Amino acid sequence: MTDAQRLIAEAATAAEQSYSPYSHYRVGAVVVTSDGVEYRGCNVENAAYGASICAEANAITNAAAHGVRSIDTVAVTCLDGAACSPCGNCRQIMREFGVRRVILTDDAGDPVEYALDELLPRSFGPEDLE
Ligand code: THU
Numbered sequence: 001m002t003d004a005q006r007l008i009a010e011a012a013t014a015a016e017q018s019y020s021p022y023s024h025y026r027v028g029a030v031v032v033t034s035d036g037v038e039y040r041g042c043n044v045e046n047a048a049y050g051a052s053i054c055a056e057a058n059a060i061t062n063a064a065a066h067g068v069r070s071i072d073t074v075a076v077t078c079l080d081g082a083a084c085s086p087c088g089n090c091r092q093i094m095r096e097f098g099v100r101r102v103i104l105t106d107d108a109g110d111p112v113e114y115a116l117d118e119l120l121p122r123s124f125g126p127e128d129l130e
Contacts, residue, residue, distance in 0.1 A: 002113035004103050007032070007075035013077045014040035015056065021045060026079040028057035031063050034070040034098075039063040056090040060097060068097070075103040075111075083107055091120040 001009075007030055015028025020043055030055040041059025045052040056076055063071060074094055078084040083105045086094070094102065094116055102114045117123075 002111070004113060006077070007038075007103055008077050008105055008109075008111050010038065010040065011023065011075045011077040012079060013053075014042050015077060017065075018042040018055070018079075018118070019044045022047075022049065022051075022052075023098075024080060025084075027041045027084055029055040029059040029074060029076045030078075031059045031071050032073040032075075033063060034072050037063075037068070039066065054087060054090050056086050059119050060090075060093050064097070068101040071099050073101040073103065074092070074099050075104050077109075084110075086119065088120075091116070092123070094119055095123050095125045118119065 010030040011028040015026045018026035022045050029041045039062045043055045101115045
């Protein structure tokens with residue numbers, strides 16, 4: 001098993017905790033910090049739909065709440081339906097913590113790696129306010 005496959009499997013485990021009674025679309029994410037520590041997250045929905053939290057945002061804020069400020073990799077997978085791709089808001093949240101590599105899955109469930117630069121070109125980030 002490759003590292004990317006292992007991280008997608010971790011994300012799938014995280015997705016088992018998804019609270020998604022409205023979409024029934026269970027998403028999980030795992031982040032790997034620059035120090036190699038991993039944190040998980042899942043999507044957590046709300047009756048007021050706009051208050052829902054994506055799996056990626058949950059995993060990243062979970063890491064941040066543990067003091068993490070630098071994240072290398074985010075892996076994301078969904079247990080239901082089509083392969084998922086991070087929303088624009090989550091791409092920006094990844095940008096804040098320096099994410100370099102994003103691992104998604106293709107329709108067969110196999111890992112596909114992207115640079116965050118590909119997913120969020122010409123982005124705005126913390127350096128721009130220095
Ligand atoms: N969702 C995520 O958690 N991450 C993604 O990458 C795509 C979408 C969630 C948000 C919502 O709970 C459900 O999937 C349907 O949009």
